[in-house]
Amino acid sequence: MRAHVGDHLIVESPTTGATRRNGEIVGVHHNDGTPPYDVRWSDSGRVSLVFPGPDAHIHHTGHPAGTAAGAGARPLSDVEVAALVRDASAAPSMHNAQPWRFRYFRGERLFHVTADLARTLPHSDADLRALHLGCGAALMNLRVAAAHTGRQPTTRLLPDPGDPTLLATVALTSPLGDEDDLCGLYPAIHARHTSRSPFADTEIPESVRTTLREAAGAEGVSLSFASGWHLQTVLDLTLEAEARNLTDQGSAADLTHWTQLPDQTPRSATEGVPPYAFGPRRHGGKAPVRDFAGGRPVPGRETADFESSPQLALLATPGDNPNDWLRAGQAMERVLLTATLEELSSSFITQALEWPDLRWPLRDPVAGAGHVHMVLRLGYGPPGPRTPRRPTRHTLDIQP
Known part of the structure; x- marks a missing residue:
């Protein structure tokens, strides 16, 4: 077969x-x-x-996925709408808070992507930048999934100045056109998972790095791999942030809220980072992987040596406003989906980004890349486990 x-x-x-x-x-x-x-x-x-x-x-259909004749002109059924939202919700978000909601208007064939302000991290993301990044990643998945069905996702960011929680609209009224390149990313949506395990020290080929840069560039965002003194600066800033987080009550409160250890009051099984996704505790190596246990003991958790030469990619834009954050979130997910197809594993290095005085020095002053929005750890290693997602009945509202 x-x-x-x-x-x-x-x-x-x-x-x-x-x-x-x-x-x-x-x-x-x-x-x-x-x-x-x-x-x-x-x-x-x-x-x-x-x-x-x-x-x-x-x-065998005899045609590429998502190119069925007339797909763009046919209204979506409620089952199809829910399937698109499930695809969108496979996106990553800080501490797996999943800070998004979707509203679909049948008559207009229009999605609203909105911020769920009940799912914020008040200390680690006071300016809501990480919320916008996560919602931008979900928006990218929605665009990819729509393209996969043969529909052109016509997207507007922040369409209503009077409603900052309305982050984007996506109209699905036309057959697939200039975003047909998104179709090939679809198989990676449910294959991409955050891996907090050690990666090999195998260098990512330059051809693959170029492909990842192009993926970010397609969303108007720059991607650069830190090297030499700049890499060491990024590692040092991350270590400084980790040291602060250990004694900062606000950061500890955010981490505790979105993680669940066996001795804690059970939280919803559809959100947050469960212990099985913490990964091993770092024994050696330089990869600055966050310890989601926050120093708390986790029964049966192993230790491991991580890579000695971590490969870190920085996503940046010239500006630093909600529009930039949404574009960076879309670029982040496009890079991650592309990396997954290239058989790379990935995780996020956000510690220094959570401290305003540490975030600006992350940039490479030689490249002049502007404001850094995300640091990605990429490499060849085991894929991460599937983490929980909220059911669509909690995230989707369908209107006439």
Whole structure:
């Protein structure tokens, strides 16, 4: 059995007269097209990993994923709207707070992407910059998912000056046009996970670095890899931020709120960073991975040596306002999806970004890259575990 993204998996029922299942293959794990597959089921809109049995067969569509004739002109069903929001919500956010909400207007075929101000980090993100980055990443996933269905995502950032919580609108009224390059990123949406494990010291090839720079540049954001004295400066600033966080009550409160240890009062299982995603405690190496345990003991947690030469990429824009933050969030997710397709693992180095006096020195004054919005740790290592997401009934509102 071999398939391509966009083909359909048909599972016949062994019982006469029973309903068969049909799903679109949205991810292929092997280059030769053999199973398993990531399948979005038509009856629920959910994506699951499937190892097809003898009762399954492939229906080859004969056209690229998302280019079905007339897709852009056909109204979305509520199941399809919910599926797009599930894809969007696979985006990363600081401490996995998931600070977004979506409203879909059927008549206008229009999404509103809004900030959920009940899901902020008051001490670590007082200016809401990280909130905008996370929502920008969700916006990028929504654009990619829409393009995958054959619809052109016409996007406006901050369309209403009187409502700063309305971060973007996305209209899906036209067939796919100049954003067809986004379709190829779709398989990475549910394959991308933050990895807090050690990476190999294998250098990322220059050709791949160029591809990542181009991905950021497509969103009007610069990406640069820190090296030499600049890399050491970034590492030193991160260590300084980590030392401050250990004694800062506000930072500790944010971390405790969005993590859950066995001896704490249980919080929702659909948000935050669970202990299984903390990764090992760093024993050696220079990779500045945040310790989400915050010094608290975690039963059974291992220690490990991390890479001695971490590969850190900085995303920056000339300006530093909500529009820049949203563009940086979209660029961040576009880079991460591209990195996933290049078989790179990734995590976030945000500690110094949380302290205003440490954030500005992160920039490379030689390159003059402006305001740094995110530091990405990239490399070859194990993929991270899947972390929880809120159900769409908590994040989506469908209007006539």
